[in-house]
Amino acid sequence: MIIQKNKKMRLKIGIVMDSISSINIEKDSSFAILLEAQNRGHDIYYMEINDLYLFNEQAFSKVRLLQIKKNKNKWFEFTKQKDIKLNDLHAIFMRKDPPFNTEFIYATYILENAEKNGVMIINKPQSLRNYNEKIFISFFPELIPNTLVTRNINRIQTFWQKNKDIILKPLDAMGGNSIFRIQKNDPNFSVIAETMTHYEKKYCMAQTYLPDIKYGDKRILIINGNPIPWCLNRIPKKGETRANLAAGGLPQIQKLTEKDWEISHLVSPFLKKKGLIFVGLDVIGDKLTEINITSPTGICEIESKKNISITGMLIDYIEKKIHKR
Structure with a gap:
């Protein structure tokens, strides 16, 4: 495709996400990204994970052309529906929320096919598969709390007895779902461990409890290896x-x-190298606890309080990258 100098290119931008009908547009980062893209004149192609498919080694999807607006009563409208080859698009955001399961993995294979045919996928499908958001932190052992990943209850018990106060969480969930704190002499240890491991049939993560959580759990956003100078700090409510x-x-x-x-500077070069363009680091005190790469949030909260356009930085990156091609 030949691009004339000084002529703005209208991009075809796809997104794979959960149903847009159920989002809160005041807090949804995917909506904020799409609104910025639309405001720049780009076309938005909406997909859900069940719309993706392969046919004769070619990636396709049912897509709906999407128009959005900041209206709490009616924030989206589909103007056209059709099936297309994914390589008809310039870029695709993979913003499907966890659980990270086999269906998610299959979707990354389909998106990887499109990527091989020249489509920019954010974030890189291979890296979405390779780096579980919880286990990913093990690549940076000097930055993290004591951490154990296992499905063996005896190992969890030994870890608990040594550290006295721990957190147990699943590897494939989000939003604080199924996170347990187990303090010293907690009589519920066995039932929690059995539940979390499905009686030693499922892996989970144990970490030392960080008292600094009372000061908040920070979400640090990174775009193409560059940290955003403002973060979203989430303070737990009393007793939580x-x-x-x-x-x-x-x-x-x-x-x-x-x-x-x-x-951020220690983690960012690795993220950039692996094609993880939009990432959210979770930091409690001085410890890295998670690396969010599937559908990082926090954009709306930061942009609503500070004179900064995170979505603008993200779309700037995509435009420059595609224009260079």
């Missing part, structure tokens, strides 16, 4: 271990601390 907004956490916007910058 989890700080996730979905679990009632209170949002605060604050500047990155010196330690936040240090963690």
Whole structure:
């Protein structure tokens, strides 16, 4: 495709996400990204995971052309529906929320096919498969709390007895779902461990409890290896271990601390190398606890409080990358 100098290119941008009919447009990062793309004149092609398919080694999808607006009563409209080859698009956001299951993995294979045919996929499908959001932190052992991934209850018990106060969480969930704190002498240890491991049939993660959670769980956003200078700090409500907004956490916007910058700069080169363009780091105190690569959130909260356009930076990156091609 030949692009004339000084002529703005109208891009075809796809997105794979959960049903747009059920989102909260005041908080949904996918909506914010799409609104920025639409405001720049780009065409939006909406897909859900069941729309993707392969035919004769070619990636296809049923798509709906999407128009959106900031109206709480009617925020989207589909103008046309058709099946297309995914390589008809310039870029595709993979923004399907966890659970990270086999269906998610199959979708990444289909998207990888499109990527091989020249479509920019954000984030890179191979990396979405290779780096589980919870286990990913093990690549940076100097930055994380004591962490154990296992489905063996005896190992979890030994870890608990040694560390006294721990967190147990699943590897494939989000939003604070099924996160348990087990303190010293907790009589519920056995039932929690049995539930979390499905009687030793499913892996989970154990981490030392971080008392600094009372000061918040920070979401640090990174675009193409560049940390955003403001983060979303989620403060747990009284009596709650989890700080996730979905679990009632209170949002605060604050500047990155010196330690936040240090963690971000240590992790960012690896993210960039692996094609993980839009990422959210979770930091409690001075410890990295998760690396969110499937559908990072926090854009709306930061943009609503600070004079910064995270979506603008993201779409800028995509436009420049595609124009160079």
